[in-house]
Amino acid sequence: MYRGLLFMIVIWSVTGFNIQVTSVKHFKKDDPLFGQTIIESTDGVFVPSPKNGALFRCTLKDECVEVNSDDEKPKGLRPVASVSSLTSEEEQHVMMCKVRVKKSVTEDLNRDCKLIKLSGSVIGKTNSVALVNNNNNNHYQGARTGQDQHRMRRDAQPARDTKDKDYDVNVPLPSRSALLSPATNQMENEELNSNNNNNNNNHYRCGRIDEVKRRMRRDAQLDSDTDEDEDDDDAGTEIAFVLDGSGSITCDDFQRAKDFVYNVMFNVWNTCFDCNFAIVQYGSMIRTELSLLDNENGTKTLRKVKEIQQIYNLTKTASAIHHVLTDIFIPENGSKIDSKKIIIVLSDGVILGDDMNLTDVLNMPQMKGVTRYSIGVGDGILTKPKAIQEMMEIADRGKFFNVSNYAALADILSSLQQSLIGIEGTQQGAGFQFQLAEAGFSSHIMQDNSYLFGAVGAYDWSGGVFLQSGDTVKFLNDSNNGPKFSYLGYSVTSAKVKPSKTLYISGAPRYNLTGGVFIFNGSEKYVLQGDQVGSYFGSVLCALDIDKDEYTDYLLVGAPHFHLNGEEGKVLMYKLNQDRFESVSRELKGDEGQTFARFGAAIASIGDIDGNKFNDVAVGAPLETDSSGSIYIYNGFQHGLTFSQKISPSDFGMKLVHFGLSVSGAPATASNKASIAVGSQGVVFVFETIPVIVINPDINITPEVIPLNQQMIKISSKFDIMYYTCFKVINGKLQIQLPIKYQIALDSGVNKKRLTVDGRDVLEKTFTLTPDVECAPVIKLKYLGCFDCFSPIKIKLNFSLDIRPNEDPIRILDAFTPTEVVNEISFEKDCKVTDCKPNITLSDSKISKTSIIIGETQSLSINFSLINTEDPSYMTTLTLTFPSILSHKKIEGATCPVKNDNQIECNLQHPVFKRGARSESWL
Numbered sequence: 001m002y003r004g005l006l007f008m009i010v011i012w013s014v015t016g017f018n019i020q021v022t023s024v025k026h027f028k029k030d031d032p033l034f035g036q037t038i039i040e041s042t043d044g045v046f047v048p049s050p051k052n053g054a055l056f057r058c059t060l061k062d063e064c065v066e067v068n069s070d071d072e073k074p075k076g077l078r079p080v081a082s083v084s085s086l087t088s089e090e091e092q093h094v095m096m097c098k099v100r101v102k103k104s105v106t107e108d109l110n111r112d113c114k115l116i117k118l119s120g121s122v123i124g125k126t127n128s129v130a131l132v133n134n135n136n137n138n139h140y141q142g143a144r145t146g147q148d149q150h151r152m153r154r155d156a157q158p159a160r161d162t163k164d165k166d167y168d169v170n171v172p173l174p175s176r177s178a179l180l181s182p183a184t185n186q187m188e189n190e191e192l193n194s195n196n197n198n199n200n201n202n203h204y205r206c207g208r209i210d211e212v213k214r215r216m217r218r219d220a221q222l223d224s225d226t227d228e229d230e231d232d233d234d235a236g237t238e239i240a241f242v243l244d245g246s247g248s249i250t251c252d253d254f255q256r257a258k259d260f261v262y263n264v265m266f267n268v269w270n271t272c273f274d275c276n277f278a279i280v281q282y283g284s285m286i287r288t289e290l291s292l293l294d295n296e297n298g299t300k301t302l303r304k305v306k307e308i309q310q311i312y313n314l315t316k317t318a319s320a321i322h323h324v325l326t327d328i329f330i331p332e333n334g335s336k337i338d339s340k341k342i343i344i345v346l347s348d349g350v351i352l353g354d355d356m357n358l359t360d361v362l363n364m365p366q367m368k369g370v371t372r373y374s375i376g377v378g379d380g381i382l383t384k385p386k387a388i389q390e391m392m393e394i395a396d397r398g399k400f401f402n403v404s405n406y407a408a409l410a411d412i413l414s415s416l417q418q419s420l421i422g423i424e425g426t427q428q429g430a431g432f433q434f435q436l437a438e439a440g441f442s443s444h445i446m447q448d449n450s451y452l453f454g455a456v457g458a459y460d461w462s463g464g465v466f467l468q469s470g471d472t473v474k475f476l477n478d479s480n481n482g483p484k485f486s487y488l489g490y491s492v493t494s495a496k497v498k499p500s501k502t503l504y505i506s507g508a509p510r511y512n513l514t515g516g517v518f519i520f521n522g523s524e525k526y527v528l529q530g531d532q533v534g535s536y537f538g539s540v541l542c543a544l545d546i547d548k549d550e551y552t553d554y555l556l557v558g559a560p561h562f563h564l565n566g567e568e569g570k571v572l573m574y575k576l577n578q579d580r581f582e583s584v585s586r587e588l589k590g591d592e593g594q595t596f597a598r599f600g601a602a603i604a605s606i607g608d609i610d611g612n613k614f615n616d617v618a619v620g621a622p623l624e625t626d627s628s629g630s631i632y633i634y635n636g637f638q639h640g641l642t643f644s645q646k647i648s649p650s651d652f653g654m655k656l657v658h659f660g661l662s663v664s665g666a667p668a669t670a671s672n673k674a675s676i677a678v679g680s681q682g683v684v685f686v687f688e689t690i691p692v693i694v695i696n697p698d699i700n701i702t703p704e705v706i707p708l709n710q711q712m713i714k715i716s717s718k719f720d721i722m723y724y725t726c727f728k729v730i731n732g733k734l735q736i737q738l739p740i741k742y743q744i745a746l747d748s749g750v751n752k753k754r755l756t757v758d759g760r761d762v763l764e765k766t767f768t769l770t771p772d773v774e775c776a777p778v779i780k781l782k783y784l785g786c787f788d789c790f791s792p793i794k795i796k797l798n799f800s801l802d803i804r805p806n807e808d809p810i811r812i813l814d815a816f817t818p819t820e821v822v823n824e825i826s827f828e829k830d831c832k833v834t835d836c837k838p839n840i841t842l843s844d845s846k847i848s849k850t851s852i853i854i855g856e857t858q859s860l861s862i863n864f865s866l867i868n869t870e871d872p873s874y875m876t877t878l879t880l881t882f883p884s885i886l887s888h889k890k891i892e893g894a895t896c897p898v899k900n901d902n903q904i905e906c907n908l909q910h911p912v913f914k915r916g917a918r919s920e921s922w923l
């Protein structure tokens with residue numbers, strides 16, 4: 001006997017999943033940078049507010065409270081640079097780092113990091129002095145050499161630009177051409193770098209073990225009142241160029257003079273964050289070309305230098321110096337009383353046509369404390385004693401430079417700059433490689449309570465990472481002569497590969513232009529390379545333990561500036577094999593058509609939000625949909641990640657900027673559901689999850705095979721089929737009552753139904769699942785007889801939770817478990833083997849005429865006789881093809897629908913052509 005098999009068809013689609021799209025709470029601060037980085041803990045969300053220089057702890061019960069607000073804030077340190085946290089079974093800590101945006105002669109690593117308990121109290125401070133003294137890297141203590149200085153000066157501007165990144169949240173999108181076209185001159189190069197950095201408003205963190213970083217800009221962003229402590233600390237250095245534009249200087253030489261000024265500024269800014277410049281040109285008139293107030297934006301400032309037009313005519317050097325004292329070094333024009341002040345006079349000859357007396361000007365009271373340089377250029381200076389005398393009078397002792405022509409100005413660039421930096425206060429000696437390190441730009445706490453601190457500024461912005469375990473500190477980097485401006489340390493994380501083995505991982509988003517991720521494995525290291533120039537590969541990292549066994553399985557690397565048509569961004573995946581990360585062909589990407597998205601600007605492991613025993617991931621795309629932003633949720637499985645949900649501000653009816661700038665998750669606790677926090681510009685949102693329930697319907701049908709002797713039954717028969725439905729909860733035990741609605745479609749997919757319940761073939765039902773009752777009442781199905789006794793009867797059940805409109809669901813069905821189940825009732829087959837094998841032969845067929853005469857023969861009849869000698873044949877058909885000159889008239893003994901002009905198809909002995917049966921037909 002043939003028995004049908006029960007089987008299930010799986011159909012499901014995901015439109016949203018278990019994160020409520022309406023936030024349970026949001027926190028707002030009058031600081032556009034609030035939300036740039038976040039750490040969610042089981043107890044609340046930690047959010048730095050750079051404008052306030054504070055770290056806030058925001059809980060669902062209370063508003064945001066400043067952590068450790070009575071702590072004396074170290075002077076000169078800019079607000080929180082990075083926050084990282086460790087979630088372990090026992091305890092969770094948060095690391096708060098501030099980094100110094102101007103160099104300090106006393107604090108080599110430019111940072112201040114503190115370990116904080118979830119309650120907000122400070123556990124301890126990681127001591128930078130300890131880092132210095134205990135550093136076991138010889139290079140750290142290495143003496144600074146001339147070559148080092150040369151390196152420092154070269155390509156200095158990008159270093160300055162890094163100070164800008166992350167603050168310019170509102171900057172226009174960079175032009176792709178600027179990122180991709182080779183620079184043709186210094187200004188373009190500088191703009192390129194500037195663009196690049198303006199892009200870096202990325203805020204990153206990776207989850208259970210979190211890390212975040214943010215950067216700050218020197219000038220700027222902060223209100224002047226929040227600058228106070230810094231101002232008290234150091235009023236900076238003001239450098240005024242007094243530039244001779246008189247008629248004796250050729251156009252080309254004046255250009256060389258401008259280039260010289262440009263280069264001095266460009267290079268000094270590399271190491272002096274507090275240096276402001278002014279330029280006064282003199283000829284027939286005295287003109288301020290650049291005021292101290294014009295130093296807000298490095299790019300614009302330098303452009304102004306390029307645009308200076310020569311005045312010509314007289315050489316009023318004394319009046320020009322007077323102008324500096326009375327119009328430049330005054331508070332109204334941005335001068336600070338306590339600042340160090342420097343005047344640099346650049347001239348080619350003797351004073352001519354000036355009413356003022358040089359000596360008088362130099363003796364003015366305002367000149368007190370001002371350091372003076374003079375640079376005499378050209379034959380005029382060398383051959384005229386008066387010129388030399390004037391220039392020497394202007395300069396302080398040892399600060400007169402003398403060059404033979406304007407082209408030779410470059411020769412003194414290095415010594416002038418060295419001299420300026422010396423005055424400005426930088427201690428050039430041991431440890432200088434780390435003086436601008438900004439260790440703490442990124443940070444990461446590991447399970448064994450050792451820490452990683454990214455130090456992007458180390459070694460001329462080649463960058464590196466400090467690994468601190470107890471009292472020992474190691475410095476990890478590419479090499480001390482690695483490519484400059486790689487920004488290694490921009491992001492840090494770690495991967496646990498064995499109980500005693502950890503890989504230290506750090507992103508260098510500008511390494512080799514494409515960006516790279518360094519994996520430090522004991523004394524060895526290797527680099528994962530980005531695949532596109534300017535993609536900022538490695539700026540965001542997330543080490544993912546997908547199966548929750550405490551060992552890392554994947555490394556997710558953000559390339560938020562990855563470009564197809566705009567700046568779509570993407571996330572590359574690497575799988576850990578032994579102790580190496582190997583590329584996985586799959587990449588995570590945002591929705592198509594989102595040309596500017598910066599998908600991957602934030603990546604976080606957010607814990608197991610759907611309770612399937614695999615950790616899940618959130619990816620931010622903060623520029624999506626005209627910068628309103630969104631986040632994408634991916635659920636973890638044994639085989640990897642699967643997209644499940646996207647949340648955008650429009651889903652909860654709010655207008656936001658850069659939603660998805662940062663994201664973080666916290667696991668469920670006894671009192672709280674699992675939640676995620678998402679940062680946007682100035683606002684942080686907390687979204688709760690809806691606990692996921694996995695229900696497998698268990699369906700029993702009796703009988704599930706219709707016996708041979710009941711198949712041909714009449715409609716009036718009392719033959720019933722019983723349909724039992726139970727809803728089994730397979731992830732844990734149900735503690736609540738859960739209304740379910742379900743629909744049963746009888747004999748699905750067939751027009752002529754073989755089953756009914758009171759004349760209906762679609763049944764709508766509801767049922768309340770309780771901890772004790774999981775089975776719905778049995779349903780009696782009436783069998784209507786066998787029009788087709790071969791094809792199984794399909795019964796399709798769909799179910800969903802019965803949630804009233806506008807009511808928050810208490811549970812949600814697992815998006816990856818089917819909610820549609822198809823069962824079948826089959827027909828018993830009268831076959832010798834399970835696979836029916838009929839044997840139908842044609843016998844005794846006759847044709848009435850053997851020849852047809854066109855015009856005379858009126859009709860032709862054919863007698864077919866078929867016999868089935870083996871297993872029953874179901875829905876047997878015979879197709880007869882005849883010449884088109886014949887037309888088919890009638891059939892006896894079978895029904896034969898016309899197929900086309902010269903074919904008919906006869907249904908023989910439907911539904912079952914039984915064994916031994918004959919079928920005869922006359923046509």
Ligand SMILES: [Ca+2]
Nearest residue numbers: 545547549551
């Ligand atoms: Ca794992």
Ligand SMILES: [Ca+2]
Nearest residue numbers: 608610612614
């Ligand atoms: Ca999961």
